[in-house]
Amino acid sequence: MTEEVWHVHVQRVSYKETDQMRVVHHANYVNWFEIGRTEWMRESGLPYSKVESLGLLLPVLDLQVKYFKSAFYDDCVAIYTRLNALSAIRLGFYYEARKIENREMTFPQNTDTIEKPEGELLATGSTQHMWVNAEWKPVRVPQKAPEIFALLKERYRY
Amino acid sequence: MTEEVWHVHVQRVSYKETDQMRVVHHANYVNWFEIGRTEWMRESGLPYSKVESLGLLLPVLDLQVKYFKSAFYDDCVAIYTRLNALSAIRLGFYYEARKIENREMTFPQNTDTIEKPEGELLATGSTQHMWVNAEWKPVRVPQKAPEIFALLKERYRY
Amino acid sequence: MTEEVWHVHVQRVSYKETDQMRVVHHANYVNWFEIGRTEWMRESGLPYSKVESLGLLLPVLDLQVKYFKSAFYDDCVAIYTRLNALSAIRLGFYYEARKIENREMTFPQNTDTIEKPEGELLATGSTQHMWVNAEWKPVRVPQKAPEIFALLKERYRY
């Protein structure tokens, strides 16, 4: 790996995301990582709506989350996303959710690219995905959609 | 109206449904009412999966909820559902969510038909729906799916 | 009413919010309106976290939603919020959810104040709330927290 580039997306914790422990319910991080990955794809020129219009789906095969600190109502949370695995048929992402200060929210569209995640680490996660077609049969992306594979390869730093 | 028949479905409050006020977040009642209506349809011989296989959808046009008492984690909640409006193109349901005692959960599949709702009233609600086809164009059910309309009419007591 | 001022908050539809009708599930609008109301309060100098630190809660008594058009995955949705009822013990909000173009997302923090809602109307909604203390007993805000009532009154245009 020569250099890492992270995509970052910022959002606030909503009331609905808390539970009676007064912290964010752990299942919400799974949604946050999905939003991180979706925004990563948009920024890479691969909005997921375009992917689906090519007849491709990208279901989740495997999910892992490690929880370090709790997030609270109204916290600003930055979701950092990075592509960490790429093959002809699979894709993997790594995520960090970090609490940041309000004043750091300066970018339009809540989204940016940075070199080093900042803020207090709340959780890390990873997901593995497989390319399938509309009938849920595995698809080799370099053959089926070479322009998508080229864009992904460009973003892959390992 | 000669007689009312209610469909009842029972479920427990999950941890995920609580918020930091230590009560069930108000948006969950919307999901509960949907489950009540889905189970009502199944019991009427109209499982929603069958409705969709006929190319029909039943989107929500209007939703109202009145909240009276809070529900708490682990409460047993009975969702009472009744058809309260029926025309060639529309359908309306009325709901009551009530807290019941554990010992009242005696039926298989969590579901039953009764004449009078019991338990402590938590919330009431209503939804209005319109029949549309796969292209979201309005559909007259008596013409398009007379067997469905006949089943609905049989359940309609007003 | 002399002039209306709307608070607007913009967000994207996430994949999790869609259902198998390929549109946003109707229950999500309830969450969106909560986010709109929370952001309205923050902008009014009343972040909900501060309200709770004063020992006050603001549960929902009544909820109404009317659905006009479907929202789709990846749509940019603007949530417009306005205070439409205010008394010593109650509060009411009115909401509009509208689809907007991406290019209209130009403000930091996704939030702004405007005079006239723009975009394609998806749904309208309203909620009624009551002020209660930590024991869920009704509270008269002008007596219990006059500084909060003053801020609310300033925003109330009817």
Add this chain to the structure above:
Amino acid sequence: MTEEVWHVHVQRVSYKETDQMRVVHHANYVNWFEIGRTEWMRESGLPYSKVESLGLLLPVLDLQVKYFKSAFYDDCVAIYTRLNALSAIRLGFYYEARKIENREMTFPQNTDTIEKPEGELLATGSTQHMWVNAEWKPVRVPQKAPEIFALLKERYRY
């Protein structure tokens, strides 16, 4: 390990749980596993409400899910839960979500104990938890709540 005993809880897939791929969104399994674990605890004489009344919380440290087959709207899903790690300060659960036939739903309260999971495997999962007190400080359960530890040990088969 001499013998395995699984707790099983059955529920139906609701419409809200589907997404526009027409399958259950992957984040819902996290909620299902929580319900499985909660019902496991209730059956073990440790309803989570009792645990919290003793001033104990059981936050999630680690979550893993592997997805094998999709679940669809209206499917009957059995969630199988087993305690697979136990120490003075930690607890681990293992889960399987399986699709079963409707006719297999014969037990009251949707819950039972069995020796061998049945049905088509949809996903497996595991969670690791730590005992903490109301201030989120780690707690040694054998000292702090010996009756709870005794009940857990009785259920632990490794």
